[in-house]
Amino acid sequence: xxxxxxxxxxxxxxxxxxxxxxxxxxxxxxxxxxxxxxxxxxxxxxxxxxxxxxxxxxxxxxxxxxxxxxxxxxxxxxxxxxxxxxxxxxxxxxxxxxxxxxxxxxxxxxxxxxxxxxxxxxxxxxxxxxxxxxxxxxxxxxxxxxxxxxxxxxxxxxxxxxxxxxxxxxxxxxxxxxxxxxxxxxxxxxxxxxxxxxxxxxxxxxxxxxxxxxxxxxxxxxxxxxxxxxxxxxxxxxxxxxxxxxxxxxxxxxxxxxxxxxxxxxxxxxxxxxxxxxxxxxxxxxxxxxxxx
Numbered sequence: 001x002x003x004x005x006x007x008x009x010x011x012x013x014x015x016x017x018x019x020x021x022x023x024x025x026x027x028x029x030x031x032x033x034x035x036x037x038x039x040x041x042x043x044x045x046x047x048x049x050x051x052x053x054x055x056x057x058x059x060x061x062x063x064x065x066x067x068x069x070x071x072x073x074x075x076x077x078x079x080x081x082x083x084x085x086x087x088x089x090x091x092x093x094x095x096x097x098x099x100x101x102x103x104x105x106x107x108x109x110x111x112x113x114x115x116x117x118x119x120x121x122x123x124x125x126x127x128x129x130x131x132x133x134x135x136x137x138x139x140x141x142x143x144x145x146x147x148x149x150x151x152x153x154x155x156x157x158x159x160x161x162x163x164x165x166x167x168x169x170x171x172x173x174x175x176x177x178x179x180x181x182x183x184x185x186x187x188x189x190x191x192x193x194x195x196x197x198x199x200x201x202x203x204x205x206x207x208x209x210x211x212x213x214x215x216x217x218x219x220x221x222x223x224x225x226x227x228x229x230x231x232x233x234x235x236x237x238x239x240x241x242x243x244x245x246x247x248x249x250x251x252x253x254x255x256x257x258x259x260x261x262x263x264x265x266x267x268x269x270x271x272x273x274x275x276x277x278x279x280x281x282x283x284x285x286x287x288x289x290x291x292x293x
Contacts, residue, residue, distance in 0.1 A: 062204060062207075062209035062210055063212075065200070065203055071105075072196060072199050072200065072203070073101045073102055073104075073105050073108075073199060074105050075203055076102070076105075076199050076202050076203045076206070077102065077105045077106075077107055077108045077111060077112070079202075079203045079206040079207045080111035080112070080162075080202070080206045081107060081110060081111050082206075082207075083206050083207060083208075085111060085161040085162055085206045086111060086112075086113070086158075086159075086160045086161050086162070087111055087112045087113075087160065087161070087162045087163075087164065087202060087206075088112070088113045088115075088117060088118040088119075088154055088155070088158050088160040088162070088163050088164070089113075089115055089118055089119055089154075089163070089164050089165070090118060090119055090128060090147070090150040090151040090153070090154035090155075090163045090164065090165040090176075090178070091119050091147060091150055091151075091165050091166060092115075092119060092120075093147075093165075093166035093167075093168050093173070094164040094165050094166040094175075094176075094198065095114075095115045095119060095120065097164075097166060097194055097195040097198050098112070098164060098195065098198060098199070099114050099115065100195075101195055101199060102114075113158070113160075117158050117160075118154050118157075118158050118160075118163070119150075119154065124157055124158060127153075127157050128150055128153045128154045128157050129150070129153075131149075131153035131156070131157065132146065132149035132150040132152075132153040133149075135149050135152075135153070135224075136149055143167040143168060143169060143174075144167040144174050144176075144185075146167065147165040147166060147167035147174065147176050148165070148167075148176055148178075148183060148185075148218075148223065150165055151163045151164070151165035151176045151177070151178035151183065152178050152183065152223060152224070154178070155178045155179075155180075161179065161180070161206075162177060162178065162179055162202060162205055162206065163177070163178040164176065164177050164178075164198055164201075164202065165177075165178070166194070166198070171189065171190065172187055172188060172189050172190060173187075173188055173190060173194050174186070174187050174188075175187075175188055175194060175197055175198045175201060177198070177201045177202060177205055178223075179205060180220065181219070181220055182217055182218050182219040182220045182222070182223050183217070183218045183220075183223045184201055184205065184211055184215050184216065184217050184218075185215070185216045185217075185218065186201065186211075186212075186214060186215040186216065200212065201215060
């Protein structure tokens with residue numbers, strides 16, 4: 001049993017057997033592009049086929065998205081509907097990737113707004129852009145930070161469960177999927193079918209499955225900080241000036257204590273202080289005929 005490329009429109013079987021079941025999985029962590037794999041498992045009996053199917057599901061786990069003639073787009077709609085999730089797009093780039101794939105899928109309008117409630121809506125779109133820009137430093141041009149801020153803003157403005165975004169760059173694009181828990185991000189070459197990658201990210205998120213290897217995740221708090229302007233660090237006082245100030249305060253305190261002691265010792269007559277100190281010194285020095293006790 002081995003997988004085959006869908007563009008070749010073929011199914012590879014180890015040998016002709018009376019029972020066979022095709023399954024489909026995105027070429028994710030095991031391959032370098034997002035095309036689906038057509039995997040056919042076969043057995044000589046129904047019981048053997050059931051056992052083989054169980055082993056296949058266990059081996060591929062989250063990579064399997066359907067059986068028979070199920071497409072990835074159909075699997076996404078089924079996952080969103082089955083888990084009661086609403087999907088929107090936060091920008092036109094993501095809308096272009098998803099709308100053409102989902103418009104022919106039955107029931108897609110129940111779980112995907114096709115831009116009608118989000119980026120393509122006059123009021124909602126303007127509000128999304130305003131909120132996104134408010135969270136970024138003025139004049140930000142980084143497409144990834146902009147797309148990340150828009151995805152988070154769109155999800156909140158519309159009240160959706162998932163918001164898909166796409167930051168287009170010269171050679172690649174960064175796919176973004178925002179949820180309440182945080183944001184998933186994946187960099188994909190333009191020639192590597194980004195629409196399929198984004199669909200698979202949505203399917204996994206809707207089902208609560210782990211994302212494919214190479215997909216990063218920003219927890220909600222970290223994603224918020226990434227989109228927000230960086231606060232200017234508080235100015236630090238020079239350590240040397242601080243030390244000088246401390247020494248000055250200590251010396252001032254000692255001087256004050258000394259002045260208070262001199263006042264008490266001389267009865268308020270500071271002019272008598274030298275004579276008193278001299279007498280104290282003279283009394284303390286041993287003289288001839290003195291004896292130690």
